[in-house]
Amino acid sequence: MDITVHFATRAIEAVRNVALEEILPRYRAVAASLKEDGSLVTAADLAAQDALVRRLRAVEALPVIAEEMPAHEQIAIFERGGLYWCVDPLDGTKNFSEGVPFFAVSVALMDGLEPLFGTVYDPIADEAFYGVRGAGAWLNHQPMRLPPNAPGLAGATAEIGLRRDTVPRLRGALKRHPPYARRLTRGSSALSWCHLAAARVDVMLHSGQKMWDYAGGALILEEAGGVVSALENADFWSAPPWTRSVVAARTESLHAEWRAWILANAELVEQ
Numbered sequence: 001m002d003i004t005v006h007f008a009t010r011a012i013e014a015v016r017n018v019a020l021e022e023i024l025p026r027y028r029a030v031a032a033s034l035k036e037d038g039s040l041v042t043a044a045d046l047a048a049q050d051a052l053v054r055r056l057r058a059v060e061a062l063p064v065i066a067e068e069m070p071a072h073e074q075i076a077i078f079e080r081g082g083l084y085w086c087v088d089p090l091d092g093t094k095n096f097s098e099g100v101p102f103f104a105v106s107v108a109l110m111d112g113l114e115p116l117f118g119t120v121y122d123p124i125a126d127e128a129f130y131g132v133r134g135a136g137a138w139l140n141h142q143p144m145r146l147p148p149n150a151p152g153l154a155g156a157t158a159e160i161g162l163r164r165d166t167v168p169r170l171r172g173a174l175k176r177h178p179p180y181a182r183r184l185t186r187g188s189s190a191l192s193w194c195h196l197a198a199a200r201v202d203v204m205l206h207s208g209q210k211m212w213d214y215a216g217g218a219l220i221l222e223e224a225g226g227v228v229s230a231l232e233n234a235d236f237w238s239a240p241p242w243t244r245s246v247v248a249a250r251t252e253s254l255h256a257e258w259r260a261w262i263l264a265n266a267e268l269v270e271q
Contacts (some may be wrong), residue, residue: 014052048263
């Protein structure tokens with residue numbers, strides 16, 4: 001499928017309009033509840049998802065895998081293969097529910113395991129990040145390209161998101177002797193990818209993201225010139241798709257330094 005300017009524009013506007021109509025009016029006005037898996041959901045997540053399904057199908061009539069769908073429906077669409085939309089209607093629900101202005105809507109057009117197009121919209125900053133496989137990345141229609149030089153790991157700002165069951169040795173090493181200058185944990189995976197692509201942070205580590213967390217953002221980062229792998233696998237796109245770890249950086253040299261430190265301190269074996 002060719003991703004035309006017309007297609008990208010329609011998809012981005014669909015995402016932006018849903019955020020403005022379904023999410024922002026509920027900001028600081030709705031409470032969160034717990035799902036069965038312990039994660040949070042609000043009325044904004046559900047309303048945005050319903051609206052996105054309708055609007056994205058009007059752009060391209062394809063199946064939709066969305067975060068708030070039942071797992072068996074997600075798996076059935078994935079196993080059929082081919083083209084489908086992958087949607088996180090509100091990434092950063094905890095932030096949203098607590099009034100923290102760091103959340104986003106993330107949408108990707110997938111072909112099997114590979115994103116062809118991805119967009120992440122930050123409704124607070126009115127920033128629309130997007131990328132097209134093999135064609136580049138943009139922020140509000142301005143080209144994004146990471147500078148060829150980045151600080152060494154010792155001077156880097158790191159975005160870190162680790163679950164409690166992450167390799168204990170790695171968690172301990174990051175706490176006792178962090179290799180970077182500054183650590184952030186801001187609560188929106190999709191936006192973290194985009195801030196790395198915009199050189200607002202330098203490296204990222206996450207122990208497990210769902211497909212809708214990484215599909216759009218990882219494509220945007222790669223198309224901006226960034227580098228990504230998984231904790232256990234140097235090839236990010238061949239790692240298990242449903243819960244995928246992230247080791248990412250602005251440049252190849254910084255990524256190599258970051259990944260080497262992580263592997264050494266987590267006692268993981270390079271694959």
